Amino acid sequence: MKTSRHEGALMEGGLVIDIQVVPRASRAAVGPAVGSRLRVAVTAHPVDGEANAAVINVLAAAFGVRRAAVEILRGGKGKKKTVRVVGAARDTLDRLMAGRAAPLPR
Numbered sequence: 001m002k003t004s005r006h007e008g009a010l011m012e013g014g015l016v017i018d019i020q021v022v023p024r025a026s027r028a029a030v031g032p033a034v035g036s037r038l039r040v041a042v043t044a045h046p047v048d049g050e051a052n053a054a055v056i057n058v059l060a061a062a063f064g065v066r067r068a069a070v071e072i073l074r075g076g077k078g079k080k081k082t083v084r085v086v087g088a089a090r091d092t093l094d095r096l097m098a099g100r101a102a103p104l105p106r
Contacts, residue, residue, distance in 0.1 A: 014069070014086035015093060019059075021079045023051040030062040032099030037080065052076060055083070061104050062096060063088040 020034045025041035032039060042054035052072060060067045065087045075081035095101055 014071075014084040015088040015090065016073065016082060016084050017093065019055070019081050019083055021051060021055055021081060023079070028054070028058045028104050030058060030104065031096040031101050033097040038093070038097055055081070058104060059083060059085060062101060063092055 018037045019040045020037040022039060022041040023044060023046045025043055027041070028043055029041045030038065040055055040058055042051055042058055044050040044054035055072070056067050056070045059070045063070075063085050065085060069086040069088075071084045071086075073082045073084055
């Protein structure tokens with residue numbers, strides 16, 4: 001049985017999170033949860049890695065970490081991904097999953 005990381009498993013110094021990406025959104029946003037995955041909306045199109053780069057930027061801003069601290073572990077070509085965010089706080093993840101996050105900078 002596959003286990004979900006919606007609660008954010010701590011692995012190798014970072015928080016490992018399952019996400020659901022929404023490309024071509026009207027605005028970038030993180031949260032709320034979609035099932036057991038954190039919803040990440042990006043305005044970029046899923047072409048030539050543009051959406052993946054946008055996911056990294058948006059998650060870094062949402063968790064208040066550098067872009068280098070965000071890594072896509074699995075799902076590089078799909079909407080369902082697993083990411084690691086080094087230096088992310090679990091309470092920030094809980095707030096994002098519940099949809100109670102501050103707006104992202106434009």
